[in-house]
Amino acid sequence: MIEKSSTAHFASSGDPTLDRRYAWAEAAFKEGDAQAAVEILDQTLAQAYHFTAAWHLYGLAQEALGHKEDAATAWRQCLDLDPNDHFGARLDLARIGAMSAEEATSENFSGTLFDTYAERFDSHLTQALQYNAPALLKAALARICDNARKPFRFDAVLDLGCGTGLMGEAIRDETGFLAGCDLSPRMIERARAKMRADGDSLYDKLAVAGLTAFLTSRPDACADLVIAADVFVYVGELAPAFAQSARVLKHGGLFAFTVQSHEGEGVVVGADRRFAHAESWLRQRLEEAKLSPLMIEPASTRQDRGEAVPGLLVVAQRL
Template structure:
């Protein structure tokens, strides 16, 4: 199998961080596959020089193998070889026309490319299709994810502040994943629909039985197909980390929402620019950028609070929990 190869195994080099990339089955040559396994094991043990040398040898025989270019880029980055890493990620991108590896995000994180407005849908769907079965356990137990609980609490405080009932009639859960957000707020909603790019995440969400409807699809297209001014809560827990430019989702949410409705979401936080992409291949957004989007799209910011929704390698990831109201 050439190019990316068929994705079927999930091997995390660290169980305490967020998965970044889909994995591949085979180069079509068992000897090369075995060598790559050695390199992956060397990486896991911190032997980045040895790993880089093995990857380079593999690529002499299999220059088409995009993921090995990608992994060589990661190894060179660990070794402090920025230009070598950039060259390897560029080679990966050139051999990955569907963007399944999202090497452009790594190039942006290295400052070698402008920050993409969004990752390729194939990357997000591939990543979460592989992650789906392990998602709840890994995220909640290992990474101590608490986005849904933080969002629920922020919305409850916002309702108290506004003297509004803590109840919603038509709820859209953007990037619903396995349904953790839906489970957290089902009792507050008359009707709740979830959408996600990953069919396997949707399958997991279906098993919870909490959604009135579920769709596999992209958030902005999903919102655009909604009846106008009908939703009174649009919620996105840990989803905008997979979108850079949030203007389209603000615009489409505004159209789908009734006046007085809530738009609630979490993001990773930066102050460096409107949005950036980090080494974790996730986006971070600036508070000023979110407030400016609110102003431009008819939202009032009710609360924008520093809060970490999860840990990475044991450290809280800086984030924001935001509740806006459609004016």
């Protein structure tokens, strides 16, 4: 479950003068003057060693100057001050190779990020980023059902990281009971406000929760489909989620998801602070969870600066 506390304590020094210095450093960094940002922050942190936001920015500025060891030291200081990691310091450490990507998941950072993003989430994804994960997953599931000569229908569906309900909208007509979870309370509010054509709520159940915690709360063999549209890009180690998904699925039930991918081995954190998983790594984790892949195909679910982001579309079956 996401930490309920506000990030305000970590984003301020408590001293208006030092907060103004931080704002100057931030402006300098955004204008490309990382050295000026470092010099301002050196003075700021000398007077406010507890200033978590300043340590995070200090790390970014040091990284921009090519000083990765200094950047890593700054981000470790962030974690010492804020173990719940509201600034995503774990992601930055993994991004520069100073922490294992599997250890870098930060639920509090993800929840805070999407709370601020909720109001413009749908339009930004579908228009600016040309996000299409729900459509890709729905088409893949229809194909799987058709190949198996089964109805394209799922009595009980769990939508992991449901956000504002874009996946729910796509799959609702093929679903009996639909439950969703998300780390962001504001995302859940948006999903709860969405209605079906008959006037009923889009989702039958919604929870503010991390995906593994949500799955853990569900009974054994309660779902026909577990679906995760572009959610695992925010999770490094997927083994717990895979294991819990397998547990809650009925025998023969389906597990469908998208990921960002890379051509190497294991898991990495990219420059976009999202996780990318290698296909071989995914196959190993699926096998460990007793989930049999029915489909693993290259698929891009969104664009970044006009370029398709490499990814994989996966549908597996509970053995």
